[in-house]
Amino acid sequence: MSKILIIADHDNGSAKKITLNTIDFAKQLIAKRGGSFDIAVIGSGVAGVAAALTGHGAGAVHLAEHADLAHPLAQGFAKVVADLAKAVGADVVAMSASSLGKDALPRVAVRLQAGMASDVIGIGDAGGSVAYRRPMWAGNLVGDVVIDTPVHVVTVRSSAFDAIAASGGASPVQSFAADPGSSRAKFVRFDGTQSSRPDLGEATVVVAGGRGLKDRFGAITEPLADLLNGAIGASRAAVDDGFAPNDYQIGQTGKVVAPQLYFAIAISGAVQHLAGMKNSKVIVAINKNADEPIFKVADYGLVADAFTAVPELVSKIKALRS
Amino acid sequence: MKILVSAKRVSDPNAKLAISGDGKWVEGDVEYVMNYFCENAIECALALAEEHGDVETVALGIGDSDETGRFVRQGALARGIDRGIVVSADEGTIDSDLIARVYQKIVEKESPDLVLIGKQSVDGDSNQVGQLLAEYLDWPQATFASKVELKGDQVEVTREVDGGLEVVSLSLPCVITADLRLNEPRFASLAGIMKAKKKPLDEYELDDLDLGDAAPKVRIAKMTTPSGRKSGVLVKDVDDLVAKLRGEARVI
Ligand SMILES: Cc1cc2nc3c(=O)[nH]c(=O)nc-3n(C[C@H](O)[C@H](O)[C@H](O)COP(=O)(O)OP(=O)(O)OC[C@H]3O[C@@H](n4cnc5c(N)ncnc54)[C@H](O)[C@@H]3O)c2cc1C
Ligand SMILES: Nc1ncnc2c1ncn2[C@@H]1O[C@H](COP(=O)(O)O)[C@@H](O)[C@H]1O
Secondary structure (H helix, E strand, O other): OOOEEEOOOEOOOOEHHHHHHHHHHHHHHHHHHHHHEEEEEOOOOOOHHHHHHHOOOOOOOOEEEEEHHHHOHHHHHHHHHHHHHHHOOEEHHHHHHHHHHHHHHHHHHHHEEEEEEEEOEEEEEEEEEEEEEEEEEHHOOOEEEEEEOOOOEEEEOOOOOOOOOOOOOOOOEEEEEEEEOOOEEEEEEEEEOOOOOOOOOOEEEEEEEEEHHHHHHHHHHHHHHHHHOOOOOOOOHHHHOOOOOHHHHHHHOOOOOOOOEEEOOOOOOHHHOOOOOOOOOEEEEEEEEOOOOHHOOEEEEEOOHHHHHHHHHHHHHHHHHH | OOEEOOOOOEEOOOOOOEOOOOOOOOOOOOOOOOOOHHHHHHHHHHHHHHHHHHOOOEEEEEEHHHHHHHHHHHHHOOOOEEEEEEEEOOOOOOHHHHHHHHHHHHHHHHOOOOEEEEEEOOOOOOOOHHHHHHHHOOOOEEEEEEEEEEEOOEEEEEEEEEEEEEEEEEEEEEEEEEEEEHHHOOOOOOHHHHOOOOOEEEEEHHHHHOOOOOOOEEEEEEOOOOOOOOOOOOOOOHHHHHHHHHOOOOOO
């Protein structure tokens, strides 16, 4: 029997969809081990987020608020998570492998004397123990990991789980007196990337561009993304060269996505890039060099100059729709 | 000021990897390289030392003692790090938690003002050691750093996070983990390689470190190769692509 505590990801106003993927993880774990799950909403002025998560079958939604958590830093956030996990008697603490999850959950593990598995993509079995399945070597290998401590801490790869729709339950919201303690770290500022397009992790279409697009990165990717209501992504090389912001990066060290439709435009297909997109449903590669490894994973490959092929694609899809 | 920096060897992620007979790690006969993120951490330590002077830099590698020692010399000391420490341990079974506890013991011996570690190992991809260490020490941390500026006893760090860039300010001592855009790692010079041969390298066994319980908390039960994606087709032109996306794949 598990008592799972899910830490919600939110933007201070509403829960992020990745929280619903973590609920799917918890439900799969419960199907194997039995038990129940609670959700924790930690932040400042986030009662609305907690209220919005009461319909998913949690035993309780814990609301832990403190002014210092408006811009949570790992040290204080981890303390609150661990205090809450102890208070509710959780033996599994799970959060999506978001930047806050990666930043804070190892510290939670230390506080709970727990072993931790990062970026879990599935649940297996190893001689009767639960094994957490996770990618290693940029996804070239997969490890089944067993945690030998009474408490387990995991981060969950959202793209490997479904976003669970509300089931109509009415979990009680319970206040928890959050105390992030003191820290020698101070939040200075956040420079956000402005975008009106869907979030990379949530979009059903992703239009990703590589180094080959140079300073026309936006001019080539944006019209296609806008037409298909997609998000824009990038290879590391396109980010390194300054054509795209850092949070567009897809891959081993960036975001991991699995949309219905993924366009890899002028991207060569290095293993580190494939690590972030190879589980997409349909992959389209547009590249002028037919020998690139991206064509080995693409469902549809077009050998062409992106500067002419992508605008043509946009106008032909438009024509088809009108 | 003293900086402790990480130097881990990893099996080359670009090489063809084979799973070992017991299914729990990769085959012994693989090429090794310095973990890319450690190269960024080392470069950052060297740049801070050059900029601020009076900085002692120490590299720590944990693993097979002879091979790890060679990597610490070639990858860290030859680039300019002042001295090295090697702790021997079984690379196939040690977990991030035990590595963090080894770091903690070395921090207690060395009292560095700053610990600079890679954001993740490119073999296990765990992304844990820096954060675990910071909690064991009860120090502040700044992970995924793409910029590090030392300002007296404060360090200002730009972090690559979801949605953009976050700037935090920490007072020393603290832990920082390096992301790839932090810098462009230098190569070792010939003179550096010669000098590295004479630089001090301390060696410890796990037993020398008073770890108390030296058991890992996490173990790999089994490794597998994920089933690959089967390649698709090349389309003739944009019309063909549009037709297939609409007719066959039904995604537009
Ligand atoms: C530790 C580590 C982590 C990494 N993490 C990531 C990661 O998270 N994500 C990631 O993406 N990379 C990552 N990388 C980098 C990765 O190895 C590659 O270097 C990178 O993905 C290459 O990006 P690219 O395909 O855009 O550039 P390139 O490899 O330079 O390819 C450019 C492509 O554009 C094509 N092209 C050029 N002009 C045109 C045109 N006009 N029309 C059509 N095609 C054109 C070329 O044929 C070529 O295929 C990582 C590397 C390391 C070492
Ligand atoms: N065996 C090791 N020796 C030295 N440093 C290590 C070792 N393992 C991990 N590290 C450091 O800890 C970081 C995070 O590791 P990991 O949690 O394994 O992803 C790496 O980038 C290294 O900088």
